Amino acid sequence: MTRPLTPSRDSLVTRGFPKPQISRDNAPFYEAARRGELRFQRCTACGRFRHYPRPTCPECLSRDFTWDVASGRGTVYAWTIVRGPTLPAFRDQLPYNVVDVLLDEGVHFVSQVLEVAPEEIRAGMPVEAVFVPIDDEVTLVKFRRVAGESRPPAKSA
Amino acid sequence: MHHAPAYPAHLPSIRDKAAIAGIGQTAFSKGLGLSEYEMAIEAIWNACDDAGISPREIDGLVRYDMEQTDEEMLLAALGNPLLKWFVGTSWGGGGSASVIVVAAAAIAAGMASTVLVYRSRARGKYSGYGKGMNQGGRYWEKLPESLPGLNQWHVPQGLVSAFQEMAMISMRHRIDYGTTDDQYADVAIAFRDHAIRNPNAVMRTPMTRADHHGSRMVSDPLRLFDCNIETDGAVAMIVTSTERAHHLRQPPAIVHAGAMAAGSHHIRLSNLFARAPEEDSPARVARQLWESSGLSPREVDVAFFYDFFTSLVIIALEQYGFCGLGEGGPFVEKGGLAWPDGRLVCNTNGGQLSEAFIHGFNNTVEAVRQIRGTSTSQVEGCEIAFVAGGNTDPTGAFLLRRG
Numbered sequence: 001m002t003r004p005l006t007p008s009r010d011s012l013v014t015r016g017f018p019k020p021q022i023s024r025d026n027a028p029f030y031e032a033a034r035r036g037e038l039r040f041q042r043c044t045a046c047g048r049f050r051h052y053p054r055p056t057c058p059e060c061l062s063r064d065f066t067w068d069v070a071s072g073r074g075t076v077y078a079w080t081i082v083r084g085p086t087l088p089a090f091r092d093q094l095p096y097n098v099v100d101v102l103l104d105e106g107v108h109f110v111s112q113v114l115e116v117a118p119e120e121i122r123a124g125m126p127v128e129a130v131f132v133p134i135d136d137e138v139t140l141v142k143f144r145r146v147a148g149e150s151r152p153p154a155k156s157a
Numbered sequence: 158m159h160h161a162p163a164y165p166a167h168l169p170s171i172r173d174k175a176a177i178a179g180i181g182q183t184a185f186s187k188g189l190g191l192s193e194y195e196m197a198i199e200a201i202w203n204a205c206d207d208a209g210i211s212p213r214e215i216d217g218l219v220r221y222d223m224e225q226t227d228e229e230m231l232l233a234a235l236g237n238p239l240l241k242w243f244v245g246t247s248w249g250g251g252g253s254a255s256v257i258v259v260a261a262a263a264i265a266a267g268m269a270s271t272v273l274v275y276r277s278r279a280r281g282k283y284s285g286y287g288k289g290m291n292q293g294g295r296y297w298e299k300l301p302e303s304l305p306g307l308n309q310w311h312v313p314q315g316l317v318s319a320f321q322e323m324a325m326i327s328m329r330h331r332i333d334y335g336t337t338d339d340q341y342a343d344v345a346i347a348f349r350d351h352a353i354r355n356p357n358a359v360m361r362t363p364m365t366r367a368d369h370h371g372s373r374m375v376s377d378p379l380r381l382f383d384c385n386i387e388t389d390g391a392v393a394m395i396v397t398s399t400e401r402a403h404h405l406r407q408p409p410a411i412v413h414a415g416a417m418a419a420g421s422h423h424i425r426l427s428n429l430f431a432r433a434p435e436e437d438s439p440a441r442v443a444r445q446l447w448e449s450s451g452l453s454p455r456e457v458d459v460a461f462f463y464d465f466f467t468s469l470v471i472i473a474l475e476q477y478g479f480c481g482l483g484e485g486g487p488f489v490e491k492g493g494l495a496w497p498d499g500r501l502v503c504n505t506n507g508g509q510l511s512e513a514f515i516h517g518f519n520n521t522v523e524a525v526r527q528i529r530g531t532s533t534s535q536v537e538g539c540e541i542a543f544v545a546g547g548n549t550d551p552t553g554a555f556l557l558r559r560g
Contacts, residue, residue, distance in 0.1 A: 081374075157430065
């Protein structure tokens with residue numbers, strides 16, 4: 001076996017917390033999150049919510065939209081427990097969950113459920129949004145479990 | 158054995174116009190001590206020798222998007238061939254089969270006569286660790302701290318890597334259909350058994366069900382033995398017209414049909430989960446492929462799925478119509494994918510789970526060997542081979558047939 005060449009692997013690994021770059025496309029989402037609101041684009045013509053941000057409704061092709069407040073409520077649609085490897089920024093959380101939440105507005109959002117043990121995560125678990133500031137610019141949208149029975153997992157689209 | 162019904166002659170088609178005439182590779186290893194450039198040239202040279210042509214005859218190429226050995230590097234090392242047509246595929250593993258579709262299209266259109274496709278990867282545990290995003294080591298460990306792309310919706314939430322995204326997709330398949338750890342193990346063990354018979358394979362120690370279940374969980378529901386291995390190695394192929402291929406050194410592996418489609422991407426889970434399964438890219442590819450080929454999954458003698466994860470092979474079986482939605486798990490049970498008697502013999506090289514991870518190109522050269530009759534797990538009377546790219550990206554697939 002050949003030994004590792006320079007530069008060493010560790011010297012190249014991303015150390016800091018990887019943050020979203022605020023841009024014209026996503027700024028309304030992050031501005032709302034800083035205020036404690038979950039907002040998505042919503043088609044003016046057909047009323048459907050959408051995520052990720054885009055200039056056009058994928059259903060009716062209208063280019064008119066607003067950024068509307070969503071309820072923040074939904075259920076876990078898919079999930080994983082990350083056990084490592086992961087980036088240094090997340091290592092002290094291992095093992096941690098990542099979930100896809102199907103919001104009541106019909107959009108999917110990748111996030112985490114806070115304060116839930118890995119073995120308790122289930123599809124259909126009802127959750128609601130909470131807002132976790134990372135710094136002055138970026139607030140991440142996370143979720144917490146809410147009281148009530150787990151719903152049957154939503155069907156695939 | 159198989160007779161394709163006539164395809165309407167007035168429709169433009171790549172059908173049977175091009176063939177893979179030469180295959181070449183390096184050794185596969187967890188550390189070859191070679192650069193990607195060196196490995197690429199070695200594999201290309203071997204492919205040219207296999208076909209019986211000079212590298213100076215290459216006049217076209219299709220470059221895999223993550224490939225670091227570029228056109229000028231090739232010209233400099235291959236005797237300055239008159240390269241007149243060169244394009245790339247996109248979407249990483251999704252493009253791994255598309256390279257052949259695009260090469261065949263160039264031949265059919267007369268844009269080039271001798272098209273090179275190749276991939277060189279130094280990603281083994283002991284290989285060099287480059288600064289480039291796509292060279293050496295784990296790409297996701299080198300992500301910028303300010304994320305401009307769609308991974309801004311995943312990475313800050315702790316979903317930092319492709320294998321974790323695949324875990325989410327795999328988990329959803331279990332939620333929908335009850336896919337099990339045992340079914341994952343059935344895929345891993347079948348491919349490992351193929352690798353054991355293949356002297357080129359990196360992983361050649363037997364794997365038991367207990368070994369699989371005992372391997373470390375990396376991101377539920379995926380264990381270490383559900384994931385592709387990481388290796389050094391390169392693969393190259395020469396695509397030319399079927400007519401010319403008949404006069405070259407090897408029996409041609411004819412590109413009978415091929416298709417590409419966009420429609421899902423693992424770095425955009427919010428879109429992927431919002432779409433109906435029949436609009437996923439592989440399902441869209443499948444409809445075009447079967448329609449344009451005049452064949453059906455029943456007529457495939459051997460199949461090569463982009464086996465980056467065991468679970469995604471199970472999903473691909475459904476997407477390409479080898480079984481119904483939700484039937485992929487039961488399909489792989491009891492040696493369903495295993496040579497020689499499986500329902501559908503797959504990835505006879507050991508695939509990317511056990512032979513090497515050359516972004517699917519190692520599966521394609523094995524499909525050519527099956528058509529030539531030279532595999533170490535040879536399917537008797539093999540006439541039709543199916544090859545698919547990664548099924549969580551915009552992707553492609555093609556059918557090879559014996560000449």
